[in-house]
Amino acid sequence: MTTSATPSVMPSATPSVTPSFAQSVWLVAEREVGSKLRSKAFLISTGILFVIALISVVWGGFAAQTSDAIPVAVTADTASAVAGNDLIDATQVASADAARDLVRSGDVDAALVPSDAQPFGYTVVGEDGVPSTLLSLLSVTPTVELLNPDATDGMLRYFVALGFGLVFFMAALTFGSTIAQSVVEEKATRVVELLISAIPVRALLAGKVIGNTILAMGQIIGLAAIAIIGFTVTGQSDLLAGLGAPLAWFAVFFLFGFVLLASLFAAAGAMVSRQEDIGSTTTPLTLLVMAPYFLVIFFNDNDLVMSIMSYVPFSAPVAMPVRIFLGGAQWWEPLLSLVVMLATCAVAIWVGAKIYENSILRMGARVKLAEALSA
């Protein structure tokens, strides 16, 4: 028994073998995913999220189509005034009176009836007003030369920024707090003592981060699929073509951005012993996750702020795809930002693991950050 200095295989009748680090990690990740997928609350909220996403994409599509064409009644004499204008849905009727009747009945927004008024040769008839869009469509406008014809308009920029910001904020917060709660649950119930007498602490942490990252990415990919299908079905393929690359970059940035946040959320969870105390350590992280959402809403038209945000790891998943969508990023910029992100991610995993290891078995009062980092 004492002849061998190295730890030899235990003499044992049972076939139990030490699982490899990777196996342990995968077992933990599998449990994280499995228990979340079995939670009715999670499934329902994800379903609602997907439905809302689908509705906003489809509604956006129809709104864009219907608002385009203004229904207008014309006569044979005035039909030429609107001919070839896609934004006007002309209905030709036999007489000026018939056209007026259509306005009264509300079937059309306005009617063009022949008159002597110069220089148009027709009068626009409305019920109690006339769409200003129609007037501007009918007015004579000077020729406009755009120096940057591809630039996206402000409204679209706002909604795309809002979309990325909201999705990042919601997914990161949902799964970030999931991981923090799951860490506290294990600590509060002392399951953690059983777990780490079986597997290394780092395997436990890695499994939890990977499991929740899989869930978060699953949600992101589901939302992206809904967006793509929705835009295609509603015929907004132009918008989709512009969103393809930003969506792909968003997914990549989100992946690493979430691993970064998940490590920190796990560490924050490990520092407390009860679910009630979880807010005291996760609040700073929650603010960190919400910041890019608000910044991108307020500053989506400020190139300097957006450029800075696209390199800060916490806001890059939102700001960089928006910049790519707007055509404001050089090809190397997302790559450089990704390198910054990966470096930060490595540091966060290291710090998170240290705090987690030092705090996970310390029950009772909240573990102070300095103690968690120094021990």
Next chain:
Amino acid sequence: MLELSGITKSYGAARVLDEVGFQVASGRLTGFVGGNGAGKTTTMRIILGVLARDSGTVTLDGAPVTASDRRRFGYMPEERGLYPKMRVLEQIVYLARLHGFGKAEATARAEALLVELGLGERLQENVETLSLGNQQRAQIAAALVHDPRVLILDEPFSGLDPLAVDVVASVLQRRAADGAAVLFSSHQLDVVERLCDDLVIIAGGTIRATGSRDELRAEHAQRRFELISGGDAGWLRDEQGVTVVEFDGGYALFDVDSDEVAQRVLRRAVAAGDVASFAPQHPSLAQIFKEVIQ
């Protein structure tokens, strides 16, 4: 054999364990007895490595315990806990798999063990829906499912009804018979007395007594005898070297100075009339416990 030696642990200025040392032999049940705050849980957590010791060693068969040794330890923590929203069977299977069993074998083991512990009807229920006693059984399954060679159980019998105590006790005895070293703490001294082979008594962070249960009893025996005879045993009062503790007609409880005195009393009793019983009285564990912790 698991051996602790010179284990010391302080929280700030308070020294909760002072040079704690004892052995837990393979194939035997060792009862770990002490009052509240005596250091039982701290000692157990140190054995499991979930708490760091200030000094001292924990060895298994002479070699320091490593992380991979601990994977073959079974542990029941003082504060119970399993995942509340996980099904009983699934949870035990999960723990077995973390200890290295394949899915099929983990399932087979977990099922067999839960059935043995009387949870066969509850395999698919969430842990939080179980009664406290059944949660306790599930917790014991969690400690046993990977066939540990060392079992460290903190109060495995608390909260169990007498029938459940017997079920758990027989499961533990079987594990010991299969060669596991079992250390369990308990406040229920009668259960410990009935079950354990060896005893460790701790008070105020120091070990007060260790040894086999029978040795300890013999050590603390006061040469007390009980006599039940047909005739009046009043003559006992006049015997030399005898101190009568209780007396009632043919019944007497008495202490003797030496074994020779006891033999002499027995001969005289037989001569005086029919003897129904003449037996040495063992001190109960509760008596020994009170004596050593003072």
